[in-house]
Amino acid sequence: EVQLVQSGGGLVQRGGSLRLSCAASSGFSFTTYWMSWVRQAPGKGLEWVANLNEDGSATYYVDSVTGRFTISRDNAKKTLYLQMDSLRVDDTAMYYCARDEAGFEHWGQGALVTVYS
Amino acid sequence: DIVMTQSPATLSVSPGERATLSCRASQSVRSDVAWYQQKPGQAPRLIIHSASTRATGIPARFSGSGSGTEFTLSISSLQSEDFAVYYCQQYNNWKTFGPGTKVDLK
Numbered sequence: 001e002v003q004l005v006q007s008g009g010g011l012v013q014r015g016g017s018l019r020l021s022c023a024a025s026s027g028f029s030f031t032t033y034w035m036s037w038v039r040q041a042p043g044k045g046l047e048w049v050a051n052l053n054e055d056g057s058a059t060y061y062v063d064s065v066t067g068r069f070t071i072s073r074d075n076a077k078k079t080l081y082l083q084m085d086s087l088r089v090d091d092t093a094m095y096y097c098a099r100d101e102a103g104f105e106h107w108g109q110g111a112l113v114t115v116y117s
Numbered sequence: 118d119i120v121m122t123q124s125p126a127t128l129s130v131s132p133g134e135r136a137t138l139s140c141r142a143s144q145s146v147r148s149d150v151a152w153y154q155q156k157p158g159q160a161p162r163l164i165i166h167s168a169s170t171r172a173t174g175i176p177a178r179f180s181g182s183g184s185g186t187e188f189t190l191s192i193s194s195l196q197s198e199d200f201a202v203y204y205c206q207q208y209n210n211w212k213t214f215g216p217g218t219k220v221d222l223k
Contacts, residue, residue, distance in 0.1 A: 048212040103151030103166035
């Protein structure tokens with residue numbers, strides 16, 4: 001069974017940093033898939049944030065987080081990361097990791113990030 | 118950036134009725150469109166990918182169609198568990214989501 005288990009959300013002051021993690025179960029071959037982060041602000045729609053390729057050598061970001069967020073992966077640990085720096089109040093959202101293919105079929109349970117001023 | 122729009126914003130349907138949701142892309146995305154269902158407090162669930170292919174375990178009452186810029190998600194006979202918000206997404210050029218259509222009880 002494919003499972004993505006997230007950790008690392010929380011409350012942080014504007015300008016602060018936070019790192020999210022997403023651990024993949026043994027149910028799929030983590031190293032053969034692109035992975036993405038998707039977020040959802042409270043009461044709002046979905047927004048793709050970033051993704052990276054199988055070995056982490058290629059990364060892509062939505063404009064609003066470029067230069068502040070860093071996506072990475074550790075294939076030995078089957079874990080995806082999102083390092084979030086210079087956080088803004090409008091980064092407040094539920095953050096989901098997802099296996100990136102034709103659509104996102106497998107999602108983590110979500111991690112809430114709240115940025116206060 | 119490719120902008121996805123959805124209509125209507127809210128669709129009120131009675132159980133057993135057919136629901137038709139629309140999604141439009143600001144430029145051609147070929148058939149690189151997915152549809153998701155999301156219920157409160159849950160992660161989204163993939164319903165359709167490649168515009169018309171049902172995801173694993175999705176009932177046959179869900180169907181998708183379209184290509185280029187116009188896409189449709191149909192639910193042939195709405196069940197109580199289908200009341201939710203539905204999002205379309207393109208993955209042809211980066212990835213962008215539509216604003217969603219809420220399907221609620223008439």
